[in-house]
Amino acid sequence: MRWVTRHEPHVDRCASIWLIKTAIDPDAVFDFISRDSPIPDGAIPFTLPGAEIQPTKTATTFDALTQKYGIKDPIIARIADILRDFEIQAEEDLDRLTIKESAGVYYILRGLARTSRADAEIVFKAMIVMDALYAELKARAEHSD
Numbered sequence: 001m002r003w004v005t006r007h008e009p010h011v012d013r014c015a016s017i018w019l020i021k022t023a024i025d026p027d028a029v030f031d032f033i034s035r036d037s038p039i040p041d042g043a044i045p046f047t048l049p050g051a052e053i054q055p056t057k058t059a060t061t062f063d064a065l066t067q068k069y070g071i072k073d074p075i076i077a078r079i080a081d082i083l084r085d086f087e088i089q090a091e092e093d094l095d096r097l098t099i100k101e102s103a104g105v106y107y108i109l110r111g112l113a114r115t116s117r118a119d120a121e122i123v124f125k126a127m128i129v130m131d132a133l134y135a136e137l138k139a140r141a142e143h144s145d
Helices: 011-024 061-068 074-089 101-115 119-144
Strands: 002-006 029-033
Touching: 002 011, 011 061, 011 074, 011 101, 011 119, 029 119, 061 074, 074 101, 074 119, 101 119
Parallel strands: 002 029
Antiparallel strands: none
């Protein structure tokens, strides 16, 4: 499927793109448009005005996707907690974070925009970061059992 979101993906959208490719639609293709651009025909919009999938005052886009597509993976749920801690609960204020991993995820995903020339490059790098985060959280969960 073709998915569409805003230019310059940051923390929640980078993680959401990873979630879509990893758990929802492995063949997904992403387009990036301005907030005011029309949604292309046949595309699934997210985090755009009028889109069904977008953040709210209590949930991230990542949360909306996990709920809409019934994703029950406990490691993905942990990633959702990390994202929500930064995006919603701390209102993007690093001094108010309650989950220690949240700051690292924020710094790395935000830094991708500063070191990338295009949206596709940000997403390419974010896929690697999110795969690594998932792998580490999974290993930690397996060793704590």
